Amino acid sequence: MEGELKDDTKIVHGAVEPCEKTGAILTPLFLSTTFTQESVAKYLHRGFSYSRTQNPTTNTLERKLALLENGFGAAAFGTGMAATTSAISATMKNGDHCVITDCSYGGTNRECREYFTPLGMEFSFVDFRDPEKVKAAMKPNTKLVFSEQPANPLLSMCDLEVISKIAHDAGAKHVCDATFATPVILRPLDHGCDMVIQSLTKFYEGHNMMTGGAVICKDEEMYAKVKHIQNMHGNIINPFAAFMIMQTTKTMALRVRHQSETAMSIATWLEAHPKVSKVFYPGLASFPQKDIADKYHRNNVHGAMLWFDIVGGSEAGTKLMNAIQRPWSLCENLGATESIITACAVMTHANMLKEDRLKVGITDGFIRVSCGIEDKEDLIKSLSIALDQC
Ligand code: PLP
Numbered sequence: 475m476e477g478e479l480k481d482d483t484k485i486v487h488g489a490v491e492p493c494e495k496t497g498a499i500l501t502p503l504f505l506s507t508t509f510t511q512e513s514v515a516k517y518l519h520r521g522f523s524y525s526r527t528q529n530p531t532t533n534t535l536e537r538k539l540a541l542l543e544n545g546f547g548a549a550a551f552g553t554g555m556a557a558t559t560s561a562i563s564a565t566m567k568n569g570d571h572c573v574i575t576d577c578s579y580g581g582t583n584r585e586c587r588e589y590f591t592p593l594g595m596e597f598s599f600v601d602f603r604d605p606e607k608v609k610a611a612m613k614p615n616t617k618l619v620f621s622e623q624p625a626n627p628l629l630s631m632c633d634l635e636v637i638s639k640i641a642h643d644a645g646a647k648h649v650c651d652a653t654f655a656t657p658v659i660l661r662p663l664d665h666g667c668d669m670v671i672q673s674l675t676k677f678y679e680g681h682n683m684m685t686g687g688a689v690i691c692k693d694e695e696m697y698a699k700v701k702h703i704q705n706m707h708g709n710i711i712n713p714f715a716a717f718m719i720m721q722t723t724k725t726m727a728l729r730v731r732h733q734s735e736t737a738m739s740i741a742t743w744l745e746a747h748p749k750v751s752k753v754f755y756p757g758l759a760s761f762p763q764k765d766i767a768d769k770y771h772r773n774n775v776h777g778a779m780l781w782f783d784i785v786g787g788s789e790a791g792t793k794l795m796n797a798i799q800r801p802w803s804l805c806e807n808l809g810a811t812e813s814i815i816t817a818c819a820v821m822t823h824a825n826m827l828k829e830d831r832l833k834v835g836i837t838d839g840f841i842r843v844s845c846g847i848e849d850k851e852d853l854i855k856s857l858s859i860a861l862d863q864c
Pocket of ligand 1: 676
């Protein structure tokens, strides 16, 4: 059909054509390590040689990701952490400096401290809510500015356009991990970012089955660098996971819109509960960065993630997490059909230094919530029973 397709059509059909030979509606799963060549002279004439470099199934997922995130190209990895490692590796070397948010997924924080720092790279962990702090941390050798939006787990946000300008004025690249948002809510490449990181394990996959990650690049040069790193590191997603994530992605917008509605209802209910002292959700009028949420979140959709504190502090929070029953699950991961409660201090952010974790407000009783697609009345009923026991 002529003309630009709408987002809900793109998410289903983007990059996917029925198989030319069989008419199969889905891109086939090519489980083949290698691809035969017609002759030495015609090496790569069909586009494929070896699956660590290019695989037809994986390629289709990568083209779909680029389309949905408004990028030039994408590289898909085995996990979100492989994507993060590759984005940093593609932009920094020994002696370079990065300004990175002090509130991010714990694994990202650990990777910078325990892996890249000993290799001779330097990281300044900064509060990205204040662009002046980012500007002040820039150095002549700053090559990368690393934001996360909304940040895991505090949901803090930054003014992406202002941060992109600060990075570019200093000749650095800006990468944003937008895993919590998904392109349904936020497309950082539309706001000056050079790369977006997605843990595909979360909303893209959405069913607690597969891990995956992606770096989506705004321009060809950055894309070529990231693909080169992917080939050298050999951390490409396997074709089976690529095939599965290509299918689950089709329902991502439906899921995220539904999950966001549920999150808004739960946040509103929690805010009125006498045992709840604090609720953070970007859809609430009380959200401290509501202006930024409204500026950047598309279609007034604010996501599946929220967090809250209860009266009685860490002890009471821990009690609630121990008491919570189905349909909630106490575990790691987020963005899936199942509603999840996470004890960040011992799970997702246990690998941060304790003082850094407490400094940004991730206390031992911090309760992070990922709303699934179950009936919201059941979710609220179960929360209410658990809160009565605290
Ligand atoms: N980025 C964010 C915001 C995350 O929450 C996570 C994992 O929780 C990751 C990156 C890492 O993704 P993965 O677990 O797929 O390696």
